[in-house]
Amino acid sequence: MTFAVLIHGLAANMGVAIAAAFGLSLILATEAERPAWATRVLTGITFGAAAILCMALAVEVRQGLLFDIRSAVLILSALFGGPVVAAVATAMAMAFRATLGGDSLILPLASLAATGLISSAAWFWGARASGPLRVPTFLYLGCAQALLTLATTYVRYPVEVYALTAPLYAVALPGAAGLVGWLLSQQVAAAAAMTDLRSAHASLGASEQRFRHLAANISDVVAVHRLDSTLVYVTPSIEKVLGHRPQDVTGRSALSLIEPRDVAHIEDVIRRLATSPPDTAMHLEVRLRHADGRWVWMESAMRLLDEADGPVVLVASRDITERRLVMDRLAAARAELDRLAHTDSLTGIGNRRRFDEALEHEWRRAERWTVPLTLMIVDVDCFKLFNDTYGHLAGDECLRQVAQAINLTFTRPGDCVARYGGEEFAVLLPGMGLDAARKLGERLRAAIEAMAIPHAANSAAGVVTASIGVAVAFDPGSVPVQACPADLVRTADALLYAAKRGGRNRTVVGASALTGRVVDDAPQEDKRLAVVRAYRQAGALAPSQALDDVARLAAQLFGTPVGLVSIVQEDTQVFAGRQGLDVDQTSREVSFCAHVIESDDPMVIPDATRDPRFAANPLVTAPAGIRFYAGAPLISPIGGERLGALCVIDRVGRPELTTGEKELLAALATMAVERLEAQRCGRGAMALPAAAA
Template sequence: MPFPKPAHKRPLKSVWFAGLVAVLLLGFCSLAATMLMELRSEAWSRANTGADNLLAALSQDIERNIELYNLSLQSVIDGLQLPELPTLRPAVRQAVLFDGASTAKYLGAILILNEKGDVVEDSGSVPPRSDNFSDRDYFKIQMVRPDVGLYISAPFRRRLTGPGDLVVALSRRLTRPNGSFAGAVVGTLRLDYFKALFDHLSLGKRDAVNLFSADGLVIMRSPYDEAQIGQDLSRTANVQRFMTAQRGRFTGVSAVDKVRRVYTFTHIGTLPLMLDVALSEEDVFAAWRDRAAVIGFALMALCGMAASLAVLFAREMQRSTRAERDAQASEVQYRLLADHATDVIVRLEPDMTRGYVSPASRTVLGYAPEELAGHQPHEIAHPDDWPGVASLIDEARVTHSNFEAIYRLRHKDGHQVWVEARYSIVGEGGGFIVVMRDISKRKQAEQKLEAAHAELTRLATTDGLTGLANRRCFDEALEREWRRAERDGSSLSLLLLDVDRFKLFNDRYGHQEGDACLRAVAQAVAACTGRPADLVARYGGEELVLLLPGTEGDGAAVLAERARAAIEALRLTHEGNLGQGGVVTASIGVASILPSMVTHGGINSPEGLVVAADEALYEAKRCGRNRVVEKSGMPTAAVAPRPADEEARLEALAAYQVTGAAAPAESLDRVARLAAALLGTSIGFVSLVERDEQLLVGRHGLELERTNRDASFCAHAVLGEEPLIIPDALADARFAANPFVLDEPRIRFYAGAPLRSPLGGHNLGVLCVADTIARQSLNAMQRGLLTDLAALAVADLESRRLEAAGDHATLD
């Protein structure tokens, strides 16, 4: 009869189990407490992040709109400095003064007040309204404080529009040259702007947004209460905290409705305004409290269940017998078989033959268990998948570890079944219990998801109008190909293409025809490339770009000419492009580099390659459009060539000279002065390019009357149709040694628009602006302004020519 085991081991085992249960319960409680604290912190962080984002969006909108209005006031002040302003007619003077003023739904008229507060100019009325505003705070403060800058008044009701129109005034001081007070420029902003801005916010019932002046006056709040507008809350604790810090966050009780809120506040840029977002503290943590109650209840239930299970398990342990311990060895092998009866369960013997196959094999693989038993798995495994599984089996036998694998098995009817198999090593002999689950449907879903992802990726890199690659795709490809060219020492070329006078095409034929035109041009250009590595993309608007890896300048120029000819061959009617035969054409700029070169030809970045192609494109458009210009082929000679129509051009110029219309004139001096003022340069002049000299017939900031033609900038500018722009003459090979650059007047920046005469369309000369410091190139708006002023100078010359011709006819 076997001796029983000592009885003292059972209580010791129970003590260990009770301690484990206690540790688990303590762990549950600690985990729940940690989770609750994290959830509370998350709720607090989420509320503060939302408040920060809302505060940033509101302050940015308010700062941008008020700054636009401030710039409008400053534009009026700058306009008052023009010396010819008093000589203009009232309507013209109003147009000049208020041309730069912003107009929007909530902005009122801009008034110019003299030192007595009388209205002297009015953006909304000619003649100006008769009124005096010397009693207003926005006028008084400008009179007594020269340093106040932009002043934003307290809310008030305008005299002219009735009691329901609440506004704030924005004013700036007018100062005489001796520093004395000359008056003020003032405009109004309706508080409806702030109300509309705040009404679009999604706030809780007890949340609030407030806008204060720098001295604590309420300008606007949400929820809106008209009775609170204009109230002085500067003595309240919350507003005092706003006033003493640039930005911050704190919790406090509202002085208005006594609700405890979390205040996030900031001063709006440099404006005398303060903005706060106040979230109800109770609402911030409301969801957290509900969740905490649920978690607490669940924790109590979990602890109760754990304690009950612990008691039951302890009793079961006490009733366990020696037979249960003897059966433990076999339980390791067969527990999975009982737990996973719906999956295919296989016992692999050490020789890798199947010792047991569960009945689920009929459903999953179409085989009866006896058809698979005694055979090896690789017989029905996919040949591409099994070597990887076999390697995992060998590794598991060495490390005595379990593993999972996904592979394909051949169904009895021939199709492939995807299975997810979990291999559990059993015993020391190297056998396995394998549980296999059919995941074919999941794999199909994954494949569909991958296909959808690929389609989304394609859409994200394709231009919806032309079907070409979009700007994002081009930027990524340019960066990638630049790195490849640097690594491999290969060449890289870029073509930048712009449809000529496309705005006129849209204006004449409409945007739908414009879209059709762009699609046709895109298809024609794409058909000119044949290599998979070449990329044609829409760069923006009517601009296309071609990226040509491994292509040098000569090859890129050939392809560019092929693309230009293909576009012209479309013969798409374009009556706004009569200079090119009345059909759609394009100008193309070409830039190429060999990144292995030390200097890259002055190009040392992907962005620099785009800039170089853009410069070549502008030169193509300046020289007449419908042509290809290479960056490396742009003019470098110091002496400009003579135009092809030189004799006809000189003959047209003579028509002005014989009538005296080409003589220097005050009216042309004004044009030169206006061009310099509008473009911010120190020099402006109107030149007529003669056979050997250039004559300055209008001047500002320059004493010269004649110069040698070969040394003149204008001899180059007169060759093109668009303005010639030289940001830095010392960096341009044509002008680096020019005497007007090295000596007085030491020109560094130059921009000149040709004076195109109606007599045969010849360029008589150039309207120029220049400066003694290098500057950025002119933008499209500035180039258009310079071209318009050149047309004004031509109109002046033509008017004087016709007037002189009429006088001669009268004398005859």
């Protein structure tokens, strides 16, 4: 055998192994098209065919001794395909070798089987070729196979043959295993990279398809614009939300779609985003123009992104028009509820709650800045008699006209006009001093009288009139300044009381803090006191069982511990009939009943501690003091003068009386007057003084 023949045969074997390597790369490149088991079987067949070709192209070293690299091919089949591939390739090689026959057939077959087993064991130990660094593995296994082959050669052939073939196997098998193994590892790596690339490409295509589908179907509008607001991308959903096609707005300024009043705010947000840390998101609500011209409310989240060609702003916007409409309707409903809660349903002006809140607020402001604060309390004169004469519907209309007159008189934005209760109105005038308050109070009184609403029971004028008490706090001329809002109310109420006692249809103005009642010996009070003296001189005011019975009946009917028939005199109030009370008189200064005689309707105080007129009253602040009070005036048939009150008292707060309960209280007051008249006439009626006639 010549050296050239040997090299030629070795080259042919190497060519077969290399062809197997390329076949493996083709199989791996298309493995996604077939099941995994089919790929393994096909790989095994490829390597088995290569081993068979190597045996067919074997070089005859001497008579009966052939040389090839079938073992290297089987090693590589196990390392790159695993036990299944090695089993298929080894089985094919052993079958072919068996067909060749020859002496000692068992030994070469055993050698092939051992090669497959050793290579498979190496695969199980993790020696799978995955790159150039696995080349030593091929060399080691090639060396192992060379030793195995040399051992079989030593057994089968003489020493001189062994000496000839030992160098050949020692070099050829490791070299072939290492070279072809390296080539196969490169092919496998390339096939794996190609598979990963195809997978990534398929995944990218699927992701792009999903993105396009999402962009076309989501309800949100996603847009990208540069820092100068030029739009570079808009999702197709803009056509569904705003009626614009993406191609019509791309390249335009995003600000052209924004409501002009929101533009400055958007520009400020973009400037702040440009200087904010990465991943900063800013949220805002803006109005965008729809293609049909209407404005659509959008809730937007803006985020700055750094891209290769410069920073851009990513904007995700959601249509919140329906939500804003609902919010606007809720706000309008809340405003309407608030208005109703602060509006008197009869007159349309503010109610007591509105007045109380305004008084507390304006008092703090006046106290903080030391500016005047004026309070007017307006009371329609003889209103109960008006209702009795003309009916309650006419009375309601009368109150509406008086409220309108007050509204027309006080038109400043900060003025508060409210119905205080019954026929009483309150006017709060921030910043108004004593002189201006006096002029406006008189103007209001004259305006009410000038309406000329007929009132036959108002004998002094024949038309509806009003009495007004005007108190001013924090006025430079006020001595001293009131300590709290309740003091201002007490002062205005006392001044109203003075106007009533002065003959009604008049305005009384004051600025000092009030510690007692206003003393005013006006003719009207003289006339009332003259009638009271007439009853006293007739002995009608002396305590009697008849009046005690009326007081007891009132206490029983209303479930209170105290019932009284009270007569208000010049400095005291005496109890002509009483139930549940030991004393027979108190000072007029602290009298609740003294307030009742200024009205034609019953006066009810659910909780005296919460009423600014009585909260500081000694009868309230004392232990077990008065909490609930309800009284109806005792109206004498002599000139309609009010002698005092029929009242019930409790030491715990109670709810407001119903209309029926107020009528019952007034009926009991009428019963008490009848008893007083019986006592006055039974003891012999006196000639009334001229003042009372």
